[in-house]
Amino acid sequence: LTMKSKTMKEKLIRAVSILLSTVTVFALMGCEQANLNVPEAKTETTAEASKVESGDGVTEDATSQYQLEQVVVLSRHNLRAPLSSNGSVPQELTPHQWIEWTAKSSELTTKGGIQETNMGQYFRKWLDKEGLIPENSIPEGEEIRFNARAKQRCRATARYFAAGMLPLADINIEYPSDSNDLEDFMKPNLKFYSDDYAADAQKQVEAMGGDAGFEGLADETRDAIKLIMDTVDMQDSEAYKSGKYGDLMTDGSGYKMAADEEPDVTGAIKTASQVADALILQYYENTDSKAAAFGHDLEQSDWAKIGGLMTRYEEIKFGAPLVSVNIAHPLIQELEDELQNEERKFSFLCAHDCTVFTALCALGVKPYTLPDSIETRTPIGVKILFERWRDQAGQAWYRVDLVYRSIEQIRESSVLSLDNPPMRYDLSFEGVETNEDGLISEADLLGLFDRTLAEYDELLAKYTGETLDKAA
Amino acid sequence: LTMKSKTMKEKLIRAVSILLSTVTVFALMGCEQANLNVPEAKTETTAEASKVESGDGVTEDATSQYQLEQVVVLSRHNLRAPLSSNGSVPQELTPHQWIEWTAKSSELTTKGGIQETNMGQYFRKWLDKEGLIPENSIPEGEEIRFNARAKQRCRATARYFAAGMLPLADINIEYPSDSNDLEDFMKPNLKFYSDDYAADAQKQVEAMGGDAGFEGLADETRDAIKLIMDTVDMQDSEAYKSGKYGDLMTDGSGYKMAADEEPDVTGAIKTASQVADALILQYYENTDSKAAAFGHDLEQSDWAKIGGLMTRYEEIKFGAPLVSVNIAHPLIQELEDELQNEERKFSFLCAHDCTVFTALCALGVKPYTLPDSIETRTPIGVKILFERWRDQAGQAWYRVDLVYRSIEQIRESSVLSLDNPPMRYDLSFEGVETNEDGLISEADLLGLFDRTLAEYDELLAKYTGETLDKAA
Numbered sequence: 028l029t030m031k032s033k034t035m036k037e038k039l040i041r042a043v044s045i046l047l048s049t050v051t052v053f054a055l056m057g058c059e060q061a062n063l064n065v066p067e068a069k070t071e072t073t074a075e076a077s078k079v080e081s082g083d084g085v086t087e088d089a090t091s092q093y094q095l096e097q098v099v100v101l102s103r104h105n106l107r108a109p110l111s112s113n114g115s116v117p118q119e120l121t122p123h124q125w126i127e128w129t130a131k132s133s134e135l136t137t138k139g140g141i142q143e144t145n146m147g148q149y150f151r152k153w154l155d156k157e158g159l160i161p162e163n164s165i166p167e168g169e170e171i172r173f174n175a176r177a178k179q180r181c182r183a184t185a186r187y188f189a190a191g192m193l194p195l196a197d198i199n200i201e202y203p204s205d206s207n208d209l210e211d212f213m214k215p216n217l218k219f220y221s222d223d224y225a226a227d228a229q230k231q232v233e234a235m236g237g238d239a240g241f242e243g244l245a246d247e248t249r250d251a252i253k254l255i256m257d258t259v260d261m262q263d264s265e266a267y268k269s270g271k272y273g274d275l276m277t278d279g280s281g282y283k284m285a286a287d288e289e290p291d292v293t294g295a296i297k298t299a300s301q302v303a304d305a306l307i308l309q310y311y312e313n314t315d316s317k318a319a320a321f322g323h324d325l326e327q328s329d330w331a332k333i334g335g336l337m338t339r340y341e342e343i344k345f346g347a348p349l350v351s352v353n354i355a356h357p358l359i360q361e362l363e364d365e366l367q368n369e370e371r372k373f374s375f376l377c378a379h380d381c382t383v384f385t386a387l388c389a390l391g392v393k394p395y396t397l398p399d400s401i402e403t404r405t406p407i408g409v410k411i412l413f414e415r416w417r418d419q420a421g422q423a424w425y426r427v428d429l430v431y432r433s434i435e436q437i438r439e440s441s442v443l444s445l446d447n448p449p450m451r452y453d454l455s456f457e458g459v460e461t462n463e464d465g466l467i468s469e470a471d472l473l474g475l476f477d478r479t480l481a482e483y484d485e486l487l488a489k490y491t492g493e494t495l496d497k498a499a
Numbered sequence: 500l501t502m503k504s505k506t507m508k509e510k511l512i513r514a515v516s517i518l519l520s521t522v523t524v525f526a527l528m529g530c531e532q533a534n535l536n537v538p539e540a541k542t543e544t545t546a547e548a549s550k551v552e553s554g555d556g557v558t559e560d561a562t563s564q565y566q567l568e569q570v571v572v573l574s575r576h577n578l579r580a581p582l583s584s585n586g587s588v589p590q591e592l593t594p595h596q597w598i599e600w601t602a603k604s605s606e607l608t609t610k611g612g613i614q615e616t617n618m619g620q621y622f623r624k625w626l627d628k629e630g631l632i633p634e635n636s637i638p639e640g641e642e643i644r645f646n647a648r649a650k651q652r653c654r655a656t657a658r659y660f661a662a663g664m665l666p667l668a669d670i671n672i673e674y675p676s677d678s679n680d681l682e683d684f685m686k687p688n689l690k691f692y693s694d695d696y697a698a699d700a701q702k703q704v705e706a707m708g709g710d711a712g713f714e715g716l717a718d719e720t721r722d723a724i725k726l727i728m729d730t731v732d733m734q735d736s737e738a739y740k741s742g743k744y745g746d747l748m749t750d751g752s753g754y755k756m757a758a759d760e761e762p763d764v765t766g767a768i769k770t771a772s773q774v775a776d777a778l779i780l781q782y783y784e785n786t787d788s789k790a791a792a793f794g795h796d797l798e799q800s801d802w803a804k805i806g807g808l809m810t811r812y813e814e815i816k817f818g819a820p821l822v823s824v825n826i827a828h829p830l831i832q833e834l835e836d837e838l839q840n841e842e843r844k845f846s847f848l849c850a851h852d853c854t855v856f857t858a859l860c861a862l863g864v865k866p867y868t869l870p871d872s873i874e875t876r877t878p879i880g881v882k883i884l885f886e887r888w889r890d891q892a893g894q895a896w897y898r899v900d901l902v903y904r905s906i907e908q909i910r911e912s913s914v915l916s917l918d919n920p921p922m923r924y925d926l927s928f929e930g931v932e933t934n935e936d937g938l939i940s941e942a943d944l945l946g947l948f949d950r951t952l953a954e955y956d957e958l959l960a961k962y963t964g965e966t967l968d969k970a971a
Binding site: 442 | 651670
């Protein structure tokens with residue numbers, strides 16, 4: 028009990044000290060970055076600049092004087108078939124036939140399973156090289172943990188990764204179900220809600236479109252939506268001609284929130300994003316680019332534009348600080364618990380793009396644009412790695428990276444290895460310094476989590492009247 | 500106890516009735532087929548003829564009136580690095596550098612893991628289509644079993660296959676170890692031994708070379724050995740020049756047996772087979788055929804010739820009936836137990852090429868030559884499938900097939916699916932009839948196992964004086 032109080036007190040001190048310096052900036056700036064009207068050339072420059080700016084330059088060499096102690100992974104599932112609930116939308120909105128998906132709606136595809144297996148194989152080699160987990164070892168006790176949301180694609184992703192990483196170990200993939208009392212801590216729903224909260228969140232969302240709000244967003248996304256429509260020849264589909272989906276060029280979009288629910292974007296941007304989702308998956312699954320674009324000649328920049336619409340949709344839906352801090356709250360707690368689990372060497376938590384996205388937004392990630400990806404924030408199968416490294420003086424440091432396959436690595440099913448590694452991108456966080464090797468001190472890293480938890484408590488108190496004590 | 504006696508009695512009756520009709524033929528003919536001096540064109544004709552002759556023409560259509568009830572799989576491991584104990588031989592016997600294997604000596608490679616995962620994915624789709632195991636099910640109780648020899652490559656093969664076949668299930672891969680009392684029933688060693696036995700077995704082995712015995716085998720294999728030597732430029736290697744390995748063109752070969760041990764081939768054929776093993780693995784791993792042949796231009800028929808030497812080596816080492824019936828005995832028992840396990844829907848037992856080979860030889864398989872493979876008996880990752888199908892009258896029937904990847908499917912890492920299935924070859928057995936759909940009756944199939952077990956008991960009694968009762 029005393030121990031616990033002490034930890035609590037330390038956490039509060041850390042949180043308050045960081046809050047004082049950063050919370051204002053953080054709360055104001057939000058988590059969005061993409062502006063679809065930025066010209067292409069500019070986008071590339073931005074990507075480069077962003078890499079230099081927010082990537083903290085950590086390389087393998089930079090960690091050579093440190094010993095890897097722990098890796099906590101938060102992963103998006105790998106390639107899936109289009110979502111069941113949306114299945115009819117992309118099907119209805121084109122006169123063309125989508126490829127034959129190798130899985131039922133929303134489930135992991137064959138290619139997704141193979142790529143995640145191989146990602147696990149890469150981790151096996153990397154963790155062995157770093158001396159954390161010998162490649163043929165069978166972890167004991169609490170050394171490793173695999174957890175997934177109950178969806179088939181999440182559990183299957185965890186399974187394939189586990190087989191590739193630890194082929195000799197019998198791994199239990201835990202997931203919340205009716206027959207156990209595990210918490211669904213990665214569920215992307217609102218954890219608290221009030222009318223005032225919804226109104227303020229709505230304002231943050233609208234602000235993404237500038238002074239013009241949703242009209243600004245409509246203007247900004249119109250070109251990308253047009254490209255998506257043209258690629259699937261939407262105007263030749265019976266459903267579109269019937270008017271059932273309105274006019275994606277002139278209809279606006281909206282934002283809906285309800286207690287305990289996942290927020291929702293409505294209107295043209297949502298419809299376009301559902302078609303874009305299927306298009307991008309088809310582009311990943313089919314190495315024939317022309318066939319993937321239903322016979323149209325698309326440049327890679329066109330695919331990036333289609334991916335950009337998806338990213339913008341994700342930002343609108345989950346990127347407002349009031350939204351991400353709310354939704355990600357139990358996950359942030361779980362992640363901090365994992366990081367502080369002294370026995371744990373490796374954790375793998377698997378859910379969705381929005382899980383990765385809300386966690387990073389809630390933690391105050393600095394804007395970033397992933398290179399060699401058409402999904403520049405949370406590409407398929409992407410993983411956040413929270414890595415703890417110990418220096419020779421006994422001090423612990425953290426590196427927070429995104430690891431993902433490049434477009435080509437996905438489409439060509441490249442075999443990843445230490446010589447052909449996946450993409451790795453160093454993340455930075457608002458108000459958090461790094462040392463000369465680009466690493467974050469343990470106090471700062473845990474402070475990052477604590478300030479996010481404190482922010483949640485503050486919002487909870489503000490909007491629902493629940494106090495910190497009451498919530499604790 | 501009564502039940503058991505009854506079963507025993509039934510088994511004996513079945514065994515005796517089949518023995519009477521077939522044991523003489525069976526004991527005389529052995530399990531060898533390859534003769535490396537057969538001209539290439541002839542070999543292809545033989546392969547075709549063999550396919551028509553011994554393949555029983557079972558197609559998917561043939562089973563459409565039957566319901567699949569059970570599948571027992573005996574699998575060879577997938578792609579590995581060259582064996583540790585032999586590692587120095589292929590390394591020493593070439594001036595060239597072998598490719599960088601993606602695994603330690605004898606362990607499953609990255610490509611092997613990916614291909615086995617995908618084979619599991621294929622089985623997942625096939626078993627779902629046949630209505631035996633729904634693709635996202637989690638088997639209960641004794642429905643499934645995964646067992647492997649303790650070697651890394653065997654356990655890892657089982658793991659990858661299991662992940663691909665049952666991505667949602669936590670699978671226990673059982674294997675014999677010091678910490679459990681599981682029997683190593685796939686160990687390729689002699690189960691009984693005496694001087695008389697060794698002398699008789701030796702005669703069977705020598706007979707494979709015709710009247711000239713091992714000299715005949717030397718003559719027959721000389722061209723293939725020369726091709727292997729030329730491909731690795733063996734004569735330019737320091738080790739070969741030093742005389743350490745003798746003269747593979749003129750030295751003979753021999754056969755060694757000892758109690759409880761794996762039999763061994765000695766001399767030129769063994770040395771050549773160790774180099775051929777690494778060459779074939781390099782050919783599978785490296786899609787650049789010229790690089791795989793160290794810069795030489797080899798035709799596919801050349802690779803088949805190199806593979807043929809491997810097959811001949813396997814036949815000499817394990818193909819004599821006295822040897823295969825002896826070694827495979829506990830596995831034959833285990834397989835029959837699996838087939839008679841009423842709860843079991845699917846079993847996966849994983850070991851080596853010799854495991855698959857000795858089991859088939861012991862069961863009296865009719866000679867076969869697998870198409871589209873350079874390892875025409877037990878290609879990498881090959882599986883024997885014992886499938887039980889029930890007809891509409893309630894009668895049970897069996898199909899025994901080999902399932903494997905074609906050369907191209909291995910080298911190009913083709914993604915297997917119901918539309919792009921692996922190779923499937925129907926096996927036939929001496930003295931066993933098939934029905935109009937090419938299926939074997941339950942009594943005949945179990946009789947096949949019983950006659951093999953009876954043959955073992957007979958040999959045991961003959962060579963060691965142990966009687967059936969004593970052994971039982």
